[in-house]
Amino acid sequence: MRRLRANTRRVTITDVGAAAGVSPATVSRVLNGTAKVDAVLAGRVQAAVRTLGYRPNAAAQGLAKGRWGTIGVLVPDLANPYFPEILKAVSAVARANGHRVMIMESEENPAVEPELVADLLRSCDGLLLCSPRMPRDQLVELADRGHPMVLVNRIVPGLAVPSISVDFSGGTTLICGHLAQLGHRDVAYLSGPEASWANAERIRALEAAAAFGLRLTVIPCGGTAADGYAAADQIRRTPATAVVTYNDLVAQGALSRLRELGVDVPADLSVVGFDNLSLDWTGQATLTTVSMPRDQLGRQAATLLEHLMTGTPDTNPHLLPADLLVHQSTAPPRTHPTHSP
Amino acid sequence: MRRLRANTRRVTITDVGAAAGVSPATVSRVLNGTAKVDAVLAGRVQAAVRTLGYRPNAAAQGLAKGRWGTIGVLVPDLANPYFPEILKAVSAVARANGHRVMIMESEENPAVEPELVADLLRSCDGLLLCSPRMPRDQLVELADRGHPMVLVNRIVPGLAVPSISVDFSGGTTLICGHLAQLGHRDVAYLSGPEASWANAERIRALEAAAAFGLRLTVIPCGGTAADGYAAADQIRRTPATAVVTYNDLVAQGALSRLRELGVDVPADLSVVGFDNLSLDWTGQATLTTVSMPRDQLGRQAATLLEHLMTGTPDTNPHLLPADLLVHQSTAPPRTHPTHSP
DNA sequence: AGGGCCTGAGAAAGCGGTTTCATATCCACA
DNA sequence: TGTGGATATGAAACCGCTTTCTCAGGCCCT
Numbered sequence: 001m002r003r004l005r006a007n008t009r010r011v012t013i014t015d016v017g018a019a020a021g022v023s024p025a026t027v028s029r030v031l032n033g034t035a036k037v038d039a040v041l042a043g044r045v046q047a048a049v050r051t052l053g054y055r056p057n058a059a060a061q062g063l064a065k066g067r068w069g070t071i072g073v074l075v076p077d078l079a080n081p082y083f084p085e086i087l088k089a090v091s092a093v094a095r096a097n098g099h100r101v102m103i104m105e106s107e108e109n110p111a112v113e114p115e116l117v118a119d120l121l122r123s124c125d126g127l128l129l130c131s132p133r134m135p136r137d138q139l140v141e142l143a144d145r146g147h148p149m150v151l152v153n154r155i156v157p158g159l160a161v162p163s164i165s166v167d168f169s170g171g172t173t174l175i176c177g178h179l180a181q182l183g184h185r186d187v188a189y190l191s192g193p194e195a196s197w198a199n200a201e202r203i204r205a206l207e208a209a210a211a212f213g214l215r216l217t218v219i220p221c222g223g224t225a226a227d228g229y230a231a232a233d234q235i236r237r238t239p240a241t242a243v244v245t246y247n248d249l250v251a252q253g254a255l256s257r258l259r260e261l262g263v264d265v266p267a268d269l270s271v272v273g274f275d276n277l278s279l280d281w282t283g284q285a286t287l288t289t290v291s292m293p294r295d296q297l298g299r300q301a302a303t304l305l306e307h308l309m310t311g312t313p314d315t316n317p318h319l320l321p322a323d324l325l326v327h328q329s330t331a332p333p334r335t336h337p338t339h340s341p
Numbered sequence: 342m343r344r345l346r347a348n349t350r351r352v353t354i355t356d357v358g359a360a361a362g363v364s365p366a367t368v369s370r371v372l373n374g375t376a377k378v379d380a381v382l383a384g385r386v387q388a389a390v391r392t393l394g395y396r397p398n399a400a401a402q403g404l405a406k407g408r409w410g411t412i413g414v415l416v417p418d419l420a421n422p423y424f425p426e427i428l429k430a431v432s433a434v435a436r437a438n439g440h441r442v443m444i445m446e447s448e449e450n451p452a453v454e455p456e457l458v459a460d461l462l463r464s465c466d467g468l469l470l471c472s473p474r475m476p477r478d479q480l481v482e483l484a485d486r487g488h489p490m491v492l493v494n495r496i497v498p499g500l501a502v503p504s505i506s507v508d509f510s511g512g513t514t515l516i517c518g519h520l521a522q523l524g525h526r527d528v529a530y531l532s533g534p535e536a537s538w539a540n541a542e543r544i545r546a547l548e549a550a551a552a553f554g555l556r557l558t559v560i561p562c563g564g565t566a567a568d569g570y571a572a573a574d575q576i577r578r579t580p581a582t583a584v585v586t587y588n589d590l591v592a593q594g595a596l597s598r599l600r601e602l603g604v605d606v607p608a609d610l611s612v613v614g615f616d617n618l619s620l621d622w623t624g625q626a627t628l629t630t631v632s633m634p635r636d637q638l639g640r641q642a643a644t645l646l647e648h649l650m651t652g653t654p655d656t657n658p659h660l661l662p663a664d665l666l667v668h669q670s671t672a673p674p675r676t677h678p679t680h681s682p
Numbered sequence: 683a684g685g686g687c688c689t690g691a692g693a694a695a696g697c698g699g700t701t702t703c704a705t706a707t708c709c710a711c712a
Numbered sequence: 713t714g715t716g717g718a719t720a721t722g723a724a725a726c727c728g729c730t731t732t733c734t735c736a737g738g739c740c741c742t
Contacts, residue, residue: 012698023722028700038720058464059409060698062400063727070443070464078429081422088419091446100464102411102443105432123399123411123441353728364692369730376731377690401728404697 011054019048031056062123070100071305072120073128074113076193078105080223081277082247082294083130086152089298090128097306099125108223110134110195114142121147126309128152128301133195150305152297154197155317162304164318166297168198171290171322172205172244175272178288178324179242180212182332184270186239187214190221190231190254192246199246202274206244215239221250228253235269236261241333242270248277251287255329266331276325286327293320352395360389372397399441403464411441412646413461414469415454417534419446421564422618423588423635424471427493430639431469438647440466449564451475451536455483462488467650469493469642474536491646493638495538496658503645505659507638509539512631512663513546513585516613519629519665520583521553523673525611527580528555531562531572531595533587540587543615547585556580562591569594576610577602582674583611589618592628596670607672617666627668634661 017024022041029035030045037045048054062068071094075083087103094101102124104116110133120127126148132139136156143149143161151163179187189206192199206216217238221231228250235243235254245251251273258265265271276291297320304314358365363382370376371386378386389395403409412435416424428444435442443465445457451474461468467489473480477497484490484502492504520528530547533540547557558579562572569591576584576595586592592614599606606612617632638661648655 010698013700014698024699025701025723026721029721032700034700036720041721055459055463057404057698059400059403060727061700063398063404063729064698064700066700066727068400078425078432081425084419084422084425087444088446091419091444092448095445100443100445100460102441103428103432104436104441105429107433118396119441122396351728354730355728365729366693366731367691370691373730379690382691398728401697402730404699405728405730407697407730 010057011052013054013056016045016048016052016054019052020044068123068125069098070102070124071126071128071302071309072102072104072117072124073130074116074120074132075103075105075130076108076133076196077223078103080247080249082275085294086130086298086301089295090302093299093302093306099306106133108133108193114138117142121145126150126305128305129154130301131196131198133193135195148305148308150301150308152301155319160315162308162313162315164297164301164304164320166198166292167319167322168201169205170319171274171292171324172202173209174322174324175244175274175290176206176209176212176214178326178330179244179270179272180209180214182242182270182330184242184333185213185215186217186241188217188219188235188238188240188243190228190235190243190245190250191218192221192223192250194220196223196246202244202246221246223247223250225249225253225256228255229257232257232261236263240269242272242330244272245274247275248273248287248289251289251329255287266329268334270330270333272330286329288327288330289325290322291325292322296320351398352393354395354397357386357389357393357395360393361385408466409464410439411443411465412467412469412643412650413443413445413465414471415457415461415473416444416446416471417449417474417537418564419444421588421590423616426635427471427639427642430636431643434640434643434647440647447474449474449534455479458483462486467491467646469646470495471642472537472539474534476536489646489649491642491649493642501656503649503654503656505638505642505645505661507539507633508660508663509542510546511660512615512633512665513543514550515663515665516585516615516631517547517550517553517555519667519671520585520611520613521550521555523583523611523671525583525674526554526556527558527582529558529560529576529579529581529584531569531576531584531586531591532559533562533564533591535561537564537587543585543587562587564588564591566590566594566597569596570598573598573602577604581610583613583671585613586615588616589614589628589630592630592670596628607670609675611671611674613671627670629668629671630666631663632666633663637661 013024013027017027026037026041027045030037030042073090091101104120106113106116113132113134128150131153139156140159143159149161151161153165155163155165217240219231219234221227223246228245232254245254251271255265255271263269273287273289276289300318307314354365354368358368363386367378367382368386371378371383414431432442445461447454447457454473454475469491472494480497481500484500490502492502494506496504496506558581560572560575562568564587573595586595592612596606596612604610614628614630617630641659645655
């Protein structure tokens with residue numbers, strides 16, 4: 001069985017210089033292309049780098065340059081399938097720009113966000129705040145510190161910070177139109193995390209749908225399948241013939257419970273999800289939901305940040321479109337709403 | 342509209358020292374608790390830190406201490422729902438130990454892994470290699486460099502590197518037992534990524550199931566739903582009455598295609614997934630699959646790494662159990678296998 | 683009361699890079 | 713042929729923090 005080699009001292013730029021017969025300064029110049037270096041010397045340096053397997057120490061580099069080569073990403077919940085696609089896109093863009101990415105999650109606890117952000121800032125050049133839950137004031141204060149940051153899925157009016165989001169309100173309005181057209185008049189909404197801007201946007205649009213003749217009941221719920229399962233009982237205590245959920249997770253949880261309760265979806269009750277989390281790809285009994293280009297969201301967000309860090313800020317709020325996917329979980333209400341079969 | 346404040350110089354430890362009327366050394370001692378400091382001075386330091394909003398520069402700290410306070414995680418594919426749960430657990434453990442976490446993905450390309458690892462090592466104290474695809478030799482070479490690293494979902498015999506994995510082989514054997522008991526004799530396997538150790542383990546167990554009287558056909562496929570969709574057509578060209586898939590994603594993709602082909606699952610064909618990715622929580626038409634405690638996997642992996650970094654290596658390979666979840670996608674084969682209804 | 687010891691705080695030397703600054707070299711031109 | 717200027721390279725300062733080293737002061741003991 002192989003033994004781990006005892007920690008041999010790391011190869012430093014001085015070692016490379018010595019091996020190539022040049023000063024460390026020259027090695028640095030060759031590696032960074034910051035100044036013209038004699039081709040012969042450069043060749044020797046390259047060779048030395050290769051044979052020694054030299055890799056610049058990121059900390060030393062960061063300290064000297066005043067840049068870390070790292071961007072930080074804050075998300076509320078890594079387990080929420082909404083984020084991985086975004087992270088993937090961000091990661092790709094960052095790498096293409098020579099940046100590493102550091103990720104932290106707040107576990108849906110708005111109170112820890114400032115601490116996490118502060119911690120990220122200790123080692124990142126720029127921040128991507130995904131669906132930040134912290135109050136507006138804290139966000140403003142943060143932005144005032146002058147660190148490059150981009151807001152994802154949160155628009156703060158009057159804040160000159162690059163922002164990009166999905167048009168949640170528009171997507172919700174599509175849902176309302178769909179339900180109204182089917183003949184629904186009373187809808188319930190299983191509300192997401194309290195501090196979620198996306199949730200607020202959905203509620204705003206749902207309330208505005210009074211214009212379509214939709215009466216709304218908001219049921220506090222949460223963002224997970226467990227939350228949906230727990231909150232489902234309350235739906236039947238409302239006059240709702242359709243229920244809109246914060247996201248597909250909640251919808252799936254609610255559906256589980258509704259089945260247990262013997263509720264026929266969509267005959268007895270229409271259920272609408274959000275986010276198109278593709279929890280079911282079998283194509284049958286699929287949830288009517290709202291989809292959005294999450295990879296684009298991630299890609300554009302990261303690009304905004306990269307631009308910001310190189311001094312080309314773009315503080316126009318970007319809004320990505322949301323599409324309604326009508327599937328099998330929505331149908332017209334029973335003519336005389338009967339809540340039990 | 343608020344203006345971003347121009348980059349004010351960062352607060353350094355010297356500023357804090359000046360404000361508190363002590364030397365930077367003392368500030369450092371107070372903050373790190375490395376030596377006893379007069380209570381009065383310590384109080385002044387704490388106060389100065391608070392009023393100035395001082396945060397130590399991670400790069401400088403890393404350089405001075407020779408540690409970065411960061412662990413790196415390499416995954417093949419961030420979009421695969423298998424990993425977020427692991428990342429979540431890892432992230433929690435790391436944070437509890439005062440570490441940040443840096444994540445990179447290889448996009449299922451084994452060739453870029455060494456480069457990514459090298460890049461991670463420039464700024465991480467330890468590495469968590471999740472399902473690394475690189476060849477054994479490269480892994481050995483890497484381990485020989487002596488950097489703290491833990492292997493997740495890959496066991497390399499004879500390599501003294503802490504490893505933790507799911508008992509894929511055992512899980513697969515459970516599947517085989519289940520299928521054999523149902524009366525199946527011919528099974529097809531939609532094979533995962535070429536370089537995947539987990540895939541190799543599954544195949545190993547499937548082949549060993551000849552002992553149960555199972556005849557195997559391996560169909561090259563991949564790890565995504567799209568791969569499953571594309572490969573599904575080939576299933577019918579085999580005598581298989583049951584198909585085992587690399588994971589639930591592949592299974593879902595295959596199911597989609599099978600439905601299009603008019604194949605009745607499970608009456609015409611049994612389908613088994615893997616990983617319990619919970620793609621469908623509605624409880625109906627659910628996939629028979631194999632589940633494993635992914636949060637534990639992540640937690641234990643991170644713990645192994647933390648131990649390793651503090652000098653308590655544990656190189657016994659850890660194997661987490663896999664459970665068979667029998668749902669609705671498996672059934673006895675038709676007595677006279679008829680592939681069309 | 684004086685000397686050795688212990689203790690706590692400051693000065694200074696790194697950590698490993700980058701970048702400024704100074705200098706030696708070389709070329710061009712008068 | 714001598715001098716001015718451009719240029720490639722090395723020396724050294726610096727980034728911000730930790731840690732060793734040094735030393736001043738206080739204590740105990742004889």
